[in-house]
Amino acid sequence: MKKSHIFGILIIAVAIIVIMSTAGDASAYVTFEDAQEMASKGNDNKIHVVGKLPKDGSGNVIGIEPSPDMMSFKFQMVDDNNETQIVYHPNPMPTDFLRSEQVVVVGGYQNGKFVADKILLKCPSKYQEEGVNT
Amino acid sequence: MIHYFPGNLGHILVILAFISSLVATYAFAKNINDKNNSWARFAKGAFYVHAIAIFGIVITLFLMISGHMFEYHYVYNYTSKILPIYYQISSFWNGQEGSFLLWMFWNAILGLILIHTNKSWRDSMMAVFTFTQVFLVSMIMGVVIPGLDIKIGSSPFLLLRDVLNDPIFTMQPDFIPEDGRGLNPLLQNYWMVIHPPTLFLGFATTVIPFAYAIAGMLTGRVKEWIRPALPWAQFSAAILGVGILMGAYWAYETLNFGGYWNWDPVENAVYVPWLVLVAALHTMIAFRKSNVALKSSIILILATYILIVYSTFLTRSGVLGNASVHSFTDLGLSGQLLIYLFVFIILSVIVAARVWKKIPSTEEETSAYSREFWIFMGATVLCLMAFQVIIPTSIPVWNEIVEAFGGSSNLAPPADQVEFYTQFQLYFAILLAVLSGTGQFFWWTKMDKSKLKQELAAPIILSLVASAVIFMVAKVQNIWYLLLLTASVYSIVANLKIFISVAKSNIKLSGGAVAHIGVAMMLIGVLFSSGYSKILSMNNTGLLWSKEFPDEVNQNNLLLFVNEPRQMADYKMIYRGLRKLTTEYGYVDLNDISDAVDARKLIIGRNTISSTGHELNVGDTINIINAENSYFEVIFEDENGKDFTLYPRLQMNEQMGNVYSPDIDRTLSADLYTHVRTFPDPDQEIEWSEIEEITVSPGSQFFINDYVAEFINIEPLRNVPGIKLGPEDIAVKALIEIQGEYQTYTAEPIYVIKDKMAGRIPDVVNDLASRITIQSINPDENSFVFGLSTTQKDWIIIEAVAKPWINVLWLGTLLLVIGFGIAISRRYTEFQKMRDKGME
Numbered sequence: 001m002k003k004s005h006i007f008g009i010l011i012i013a014v015a016i017i018v019i020m021s022t023a024g025d026a027s028a029y030v031t032f033e034d035a036q037e038m039a040s041k042g043n044d045n046k047i048h049v050v051g052k053l054p055k056d057g058s059g060n061v062i063g064i065e066p067s068p069d070m071m072s073f074k075f076q077m078v079d080d081n082n083e084t085q086i087v088y089h090p091n092p093m094p095t096d097f098l099r100s101e102q103v104v105v106v107g108g109y110q111n112g113k114f115v116a117d118k119i120l121l122k123c124p125s126k127y128q129e130e131g132v133n134t
Numbered sequence: 135m136i137h138y139f140p141g142n143l144g145h146i147l148v149i150l151a152f153i154s155s156l157v158a159t160y161a162f163a164k165n166i167n168d169k170n171n172s173w174a175r176f177a178k179g180a181f182y183v184h185a186i187a188i189f190g191i192v193i194t195l196f197l198m199i200s201g202h203m204f205e206y207h208y209v210y211n212y213t214s215k216i217l218p219i220y221y222q223i224s225s226f227w228n229g230q231e232g233s234f235l236l237w238m239f240w241n242a243i244l245g246l247i248l249i250h251t252n253k254s255w256r257d258s259m260m261a262v263f264t265f266t267q268v269f270l271v272s273m274i275m276g277v278v279i280p281g282l283d284i285k286i287g288s289s290p291f292l293l294l295r296d297v298l299n300d301p302i303f304t305m306q307p308d309f310i311p312e313d314g315r316g317l318n319p320l321l322q323n324y325w326m327v328i329h330p331p332t333l334f335l336g337f338a339t340t341v342i343p344f345a346y347a348i349a350g351m352l353t354g355r356v357k358e359w360i361r362p363a364l365p366w367a368q369f370s371a372a373i374l375g376v377g378i379l380m381g382a383y384w385a386y387e388t389l390n391f392g393g394y395w396n397w398d399p400v401e402n403a404v405y406v407p408w409l410v411l412v413a414a415l416h417t418m419i420a421f422r423k424s425n426v427a428l429k430s431s432i433i434l435i436l437a438t439y440i441l442i443v444y445s446t447f448l449t450r451s452g453v454l455g456n457a458s459v460h461s462f463t464d465l466g467l468s469g470q471l472l473i474y475l476f477v478f479i480i481l482s483v484i485v486a487a488r489v490w491k492k493i494p495s496t497e498e499e500t501s502a503y504s505r506e507f508w509i510f511m512g513a514t515v516l517c518l519m520a521f522q523v524i525i526p527t528s529i530p531v532w533n534e535i536v537e538a539f540g541g542s543s544n545l546a547p548p549a550d551q552v553e554f555y556t557q558f559q560l561y562f563a564i565l566l567a568v569l570s571g572t573g574q575f576f577w578w579t580k581m582d583k584s585k586l587k588q589e590l591a592a593p594i595i596l597s598l599v600a601s602a603v604i605f606m607v608a609k610v611q612n613i614w615y616l617l618l619l620t621a622s623v624y625s626i627v628a629n630l631k632i633f634i635s636v637a638k639s640n641i642k643l644s645g646g647a648v649a650h651i652g653v654a655m656m657l658i659g660v661l662f663s664s665g666y667s668k669i670l671s672m673n674n675t676g677l678l679w680s681k682e683f684p685d686e687v688n689q690n691n692l693l694l695f696v697n698e699p700r701q702m703a704d705y706k707m708i709y710r711g712l713r714k715l716t717t718e719y720g721y722v723d724l725n726d727i728s729d730a731v732d733a734r735k736l737i738i739g740r741n742t743i744s745s746t747g748h749e750l751n752v753g754d755t756i757n758i759i760n761a762e763n764s765y766f767e768v769i770f771e772d773e774n775g776k777d778f779t780l781y782p783r784l785q786m787n788e789q790m791g792n793v794y795s796p797d798i799d800r801t802l803s804a805d806l807y808t809h810v811r812t813f814p815d816p817d818q819e820i821e822w823s824e825i826e827e828i829t830v831s832p833g834s835q836f837f838i839n840d841y842v843a844e845f846i847n848i849e850p851l852r853n854v855p856g857i858k859l860g861p862e863d864i865a866v867k868a869l870i871e872i873q874g875e876y877q878t879y880t881a882e883p884i885y886v887i888k889d890k891m892a893g894r895i896p897d898v899v900n901d902l903a904s905r906i907t908i909q910s911i912n913p914d915e916n917s918f919v920f921g922l923s924t925t926q927k928d929w930i931i932i933e934a935v936a937k938p939w940i941n942v943l944w945l946g947t948l949l950l951v952i953g954f955g956i957a958i959s960r961r962y963t964e965f966q967k968m969r970d971k972g973m974e
Contacts, residue, residue: 003502011514018522018558025554026529027546046549070812070931071691092691092812092931096791106549117549 027106032085032114039109046117049105051079053098061098077103088115096121136205136293136308137198144194144291148275151187151238154180155267162261166353177257178249181264185242191274192239195290196226205310207297208232208290214316216733216761224326225317227334230450230465231290234273236330240338241267248342253969255362258349259342266341269474273467288465319762319785319793325384329377333404336374337442340411342366344439347432348481351489357428360418362969365962367415367435372954374408379947388795390809392935393664397555399454399547402527403445406520411438413516419646420509423577426496427510434513436482441524443478447471453530503581508573515569519562523555556664560614563657567621570650571628577646578632593631597624608662608938615665618657625654642960649953652946659943663805670703670806671934691811694768696901696928697875709930710767710876711901713745713781716756720745721765721781725900728752733761740880745779762786766810766930770799782810782932804938811931825921827909832916839904839924843872843881848918854886854895863888868908868918874901881906883920896921903927 029048030038038047053061054076063076063086074088075097087105097103097119105116161177168174195208199222204210212228227233245263249256276289294311295303302309320326343363350359381401386394395401414434417427448454451468501507529545536543548554575581575589601620610616633647671692694700694709701707713721714736721744728739738754745767750756765781780797787793796809830836830845837843851865859865863886870881879899885908886893896907907921 007514011518014518015521018518019525021558022522022526022529022548025548026526027549029544029546048546048549069693070929071693095793099791 031079031081032083033081035114036109044108046106046108049077049079049085049114051077051103051105053100053103054078054084064093064098066093077105085114088113089119090115090117094119094121136310137201137203140194140198140201140203141206141291141293144191144198145276145289147187147190147194148271148289148291149277151184151191152268152271152275154184154187155264155271158184159261159264159268162257162264165257166261174257177260181245181249181260184264184267185246188235188238188242188271192235195232195235196222199225202314204312204314205294206290207292207294210294210311210314212314212317214314217317218759220324220327221317221322224321224330227330228317228321229290230467231274231288233330233334234270235290236334237337238267238270240331240335241270241341244338244342251969252362253972255346255349255359258353259345259362262345262348263341266345266478269470269477272470285466286470288467316787319787320388320795322760322785323384323388325380325387329380329384332373332380333377336370336377336404336408337446339366339370339373340407340439340442342370343414343435347435348485351432351485354489354492356432356489356493357421357425360421360428360431361961362965363435364415364418364422365958365965367411367418368954368958368961371408371411371415372951372958374404374411375954376947376951378404378408383944386796386807387798390794390796390811392796392807392809392933393667393937395660395664397523397551399527399530400449402523402555403448406524406527407438407441407445409516409520409523410434410441413513413520414438416509416513416516420506424506425494426506427513429490429493429495430510430513432486432493434517436486440475440479440482441520443471443475447475448527448531453534503576503586505573505576508569508576512566512569512573515562515565519559519566522558522562526551526554560618564614564618564621567618567625567654567657570653571621571625574629574632574647574650578636590628593624593628597627600627608666610666612665615661618661622654622657622661625657626651629654642956642963645953645955645957645960647953648956649950652949652951652953655942655946655949657946659939659941659946663937663940663943666938668703668936668938669933670705670936671932672703691931691933693929693931698927699771702934703936704772705934706771707932707934708769708771709928709932710769711928712784713765713767714756714758715763715765715781716744716758719748719750719756721767722750722756724764726750727756730761731755734758760785765797766813766932768808768930768932770806780806780808782808784810784813786816800941802941804936805940806934806936808932808934811933813930814926814928820925822905822923822925825907825909825923827919827921829912829915829917829919831918836920838870838872838881838899838906838922839902841872841874841902841904843870845870845918845920851884854884857886857888857893859886859888866908866911868920870906870920872899872902872904883908885911894921900928 027046027048029050032049035047035049038045054063056062061075064073065075066073071092072088072090073093074086076084077087078084087107089105100121102122104120104122105114106118106120107114107116109115158177158180161173161180165171165173165177198206198209199213200219202209202213202215208229208231212232213222213225217225225232227236241263245260245267248260248263252259271287273287274289275287276285276292277287278285295307295309343366346359346363346366350356378401381404382394385391385396411434414431414437417431417434420427421431447468450465451471453468526547529547533543533545571593572590575586579585579589581589597620600623601616604610604619604623605616610619629647629650633644633651636647637644669690671690692700692702692707694707696709696711699706699708712724714724714727716722722738723742726738726740726742727736729737731737734757736756736758738750738752738756741752742750744750762785764784764786766784768780768782769777770780771777778799780799782797783795785793785795794810796807798808799806828836832845832847835842835844846869849867849869851867852859854865857865865884865886865888867882867884870883872879872881879902881897881899881904883897883906884895886895892910894907894909896905898905903925905923905925907923909919909921911918
């Protein structure tokens with residue numbers, strides 16, 4: 001076998017490892033129900049849940065509770081299955097949280113509680129005008 | 135009055151630019167095999183027209199922005215009246231259309247340069263070059279094909295009323311808003327003035343080596359294209375690299391994720407083509423020296439440009455959606471971007487396939503002692519690095535493809551992207567450092583076993599010793615970090631040795647060594663600043679983490695009440711309150727400002743001293759740069775009593791909400807990076823405690839919210855702001871001095887008897903969270919009854935992070951650029967010599 005062949009095989013091997021590890025470390029978009037099921041099976045992979053913040057009649061977000069020391073907060077989130085779940089976040093509320101149209105939480109269940117390590121916000125209104133300021 | 139002219143002019147110029155780019159492409163292509171050069175002048179002329187049209191578009195749009203023509207959507211959406219000239223420039227590329235324009239603008243300039251610096255290559259390479267411009271111009275066309283109802287491109291010259299469905303336009307078609315929505319506050323930073331032009335110059339230049347490669351294959355000069363393409367590939371890699379790092383530095387200074395690189399898809403999308411481009415220029419250099427690796431050079435150069443187009447697709451089509459923290463507005467260009475991408479993939483494949491058999495390749499085995507072997511290894515590692523990043527970044531694309539074929543895929547990017555990417559990139563970086571050190575020896579000297587030992591012994595020993603010292607001092611214990619450190623030190627030592635010997639003979643040849651030292655330093659800088667970044671604001675109060683959390687969670691933030699010192703790592707930190715930044719006097723306490731004349735002029739309400747030591751008196755006016763910005767003054771005091779002050783920024787923007795930016799204390803060995811995470815909402819109503827009454831006579835002392843206060847005296851008032859006093863009415867003011875931690879505050883509550891009714895105007899001392907009211911006056915006892923109520927003190931939650939040796943990263947970047955500069959000048963001279971001999 002030529003050296004260049006060994007070299008080629010080596011590269012392919014590394015490429016396969018990369019793809020495998022991507023597939024292995026890739027997270028998934030799931031619902032709270034799926035996430036709970038995963039957690040109950042002992043799968044503690046971090047997952048993504050997409051959802052919205054529940055609002056009252058006048059459009060204010062409800063269910064947000066900062067901790068007494070203000071360093072963390074919990075909130076309610078409704079996923080695509082319309083399931084409401086209390087989510088804990090170990091950081092102060094991100095800027096624009098209340099204005100977001102869609103929330104993606106990255107995290108998982110720990111002892112039956114959903115802890116979000118990361119919150120991604122989707123605020124299209126940030127850049128898209130809703131009307132003219134007159 | 136609506137200015138119709140600039141918009142119409144813009145539209146016409148865009149169409150002219152589009153048509154002229156088509157014509158120029160055709161004319162250049164026509165002239166490739168034409169011995170008589172009959173199309174040459176026409177092609178050149180068409181390109182000149184194209185370039186003038188592009189410059190015209192840029193100037194028109196800029197004049198619309200600086201002329202505040204808010205009847206135009208782009209101007210309304212991204213700018214406002216108060217923007218200074220440099221932010222007007224950066225608002226130019228705030229929108230997608232503007233950033234496409236910036237890209238085209240560079241292409242126009244580069245095209246003019248290329249026409250004048252090339253002879254035999256001109257027609258063939260310009261045909262390819264201009265062809266790319268056709269696609270770019272189409273992105274801002276804003277033309278609807280009649281009948282088909284297909285919109286091509288998104289024009290920056292649309293009137294607001296044609297874009298927005300606002301009822302005002304039906305009532306008042308000529309309505310022009312008073313002011314625009316303003317520039318995204320995150321982009322109001324000097325880096326945003328120079329980072330996008332640099333990055334897009336990098337983007338624009340990647341097409342040049344691509345055009346030479348395609349031209350070479352089309353005209354049968356499959357080898358010769360490398361010579362003119364190499365200096366441009368180096369230039370492109372240098373500019374793109376600088377552009378990426380400027381973006382990283384902007385993120386470090388402006389965003390608050392706590393660092394300079396976050397492996398966000400937007401960052402990855404430019405990092406990947408850059409890696410491939412760097413790999414390409416290594417194989418090109420190998421080809422120039424020993425006629426090998428031609429095929430890989432072609433593949434890599436073609437891949438670089440295709441990856442640039444792919445990254446444009448990723449970031450601008452909206453496909454990244456939830457995957458990125460950056461927000462993208464989908465302008466409906468995804469179809470066009472896909473066509474752009476596929477046209478260039480197909481073009482590359484067809485052109486290369488036609489001549490592939492004729493491209494010489496070496497059949498003989500490359501020995502491990504040959505210089506090509508090492509270069510090839512380096513290029514391979516770079517490509518694997520790119521591969522490892524592009525695969526996970528493309529997960530959203532994968533989902534789309536699966537869904538397009540009727541399947542369903544819920545794959546998400548790795549949950550902890552930083553950890554995921556860093557891990558692999560770290561392994562590859564170790565290899566890269568080793569290769570860049572060793573490869574250089576093979577490059578410059580003919581190697582055999584004994585020679586190798588002789589050359590490598592000194593650098594290896596030296597770097598092992600140096601790493602051991604750093605290991606002891608800096609306590610690097612992670613095995614991978616230690617390997618990276620050793621490999622990087624080795625690369626520096628080895629390249630330094632090469633540099634000394636090469637520079638002695640000819641300094642022009644030292645580019646590679648200098649650039650490699652730069653890269654190794656960057657690796658060390660990244661290793662320490664990221665691997666050993668230390669969160670100083672770890673919560674050390676002993677307070678339990680919010681009990682509801684199921685597990686221990688890292689508590690990285692610290693709560694600071696105003697004027698209450700807290701110990702944090704080696705520092706005592708004190709939050710002193712909100713400040714405004716003035717143009718002349720530094721920072722001024724927000725509490726001492728009473729009123730605003732206009733958006734940029736404020737009036738002092740209490741005598742105060744600014745951060746620069748200027749005394750400011752009641753009624754003075756101060757000028758500020760941006761009304762939206764406030765700053766949190768935080769004092770850091772170390773054990774030796776030395777102190778410094780940081781002013782992390784808060785920007786309160788109507789559209790964006792509160793935006794926080796860090797402030798950084800820079801020292802040679804480490805940066806101290808501090809940003810505020812949150813502070814009390816100023817719109818929230820203050821909850822005051824129940825009023826506590828206290829009877830005090832002038833001259834005596836009492837306590838307000840545990841602070842010592844002295845009732846100095848009373849003053850009768852003739853004028854009370856906002857109240858008209860009649861001849862029978864009486865108003866008095868009590869003067870109270872309160873000893874705060876750092877300064878003496880005065881409170882001046884007012885008591886008014888108007889029309890026999892008592893009125894009370896309380897005074898609030900924000901820093902002391904106290905409100906003082908004159909409840910009643912007892913003239914017989916010569917005493918006053920004050921009502922005292924308190925509230926929660928002002929507070930902030932901050933995160934403070936130490937980033938050791940981050941300056942090594944920036945210094946490395948500088949060396950990399952210098953190295954590139956030396957190499958570019960050498961390779962360009964080579965091309966010039968050949969061209970002037972009539973060979974090229």
